[in-house]
Amino acid sequence: MRVLIADDHDLVRETVAAFLLAEGVVEVKTAASLDEALSITDETGSFDVVLLDYNMPGMNGLDGLTRMKDANDGRPVAILSGTATRDVADAALKAGAAGFVPKTLASKSMVTAIRFMAAGETYAPFGFMQEAPAAGDGLLTKRETDVLRGICEGKSNKEIARDLDLQEVTVKLHVKTLSRKLDARNRTQAAMIARDRNLV
Structure with missing residues (x-):
């Protein structure tokens, strides 16, 4: 897996790069500005995941x-931020970001988030995204809604995984995140909440 981290803080770049390399990510490149990130991508080809600091030079x-x-041939690009609000995170996801990654995320969680996005999924941390209107209002990603629909149809994780062409472990993760977002204790309750709110 190839990952590019673009951030104007040396410490952030080096720390995240060190996490990833320690977790077996094959290649990690770093850049201090958007222009540098674009030029590295131009020279070396697209990356499996690019993390862009929301406030660094050139981002506008x-x-x-x-x-x-x-520049990354439509492959996953995520926003990395230490200060952005939930509104910015929402706007980034609507604009097609593969995810929104707070710099405060624990190292293991950050590695998991990057692997998740490299697999074509959208990542947004529940706690952060729940500083929000009533749980579930526009918070579920398209993929979470697809999984929720499968739950409502009484399908097992294995069946949902087969229908959506996903790994079963990915479906499990989606069930966990959507249950938290809906404040549901289990998948049955998630299905009931979904029906009550016409979410699927």
């Missing part, structure tokens, strides 16, 4: 996200 809000997605 979410314009940088669009430019990087184009």
Whole structure:
């Protein structure tokens, strides 16, 4: 897996790169600005995941996200931030970010998030995204909604995985995240909440 970390803070870049290398990510490149990230991608080809600091030079809000997605051949590009609000996270996800990764995320969680996005999934941390209107209002990703629909149809994780062409472990993770977002204790309760709120 090839990962590019673009952040104007040396410490953040080096720390995240060290986490990833320790966890067996094959290649990690770093950049201190959007322009540098674009030029590395141009020279070395697209990455499995790119992490862009929301506030670094050249980003110009979410314009940088669009430019990087184009440069990375449409492969996953996520926003990394230490200060952005939930509204910014929402806007980033709507603009096509593969995820929103707070810099405060524990190292293991960050590695998991990056692997998740490399597999084509969308990552957003529940705690952060729940500083929000009523749980479940627009919080579920498209994939979580697909999984929730499968739960409502009484399907097992294995059947949902087969239907959606996903790994069963990925479906389990989605069940966990959507249950937390809906404040449901288990999949049965998640299905009941989904029906009550017409979520699927």
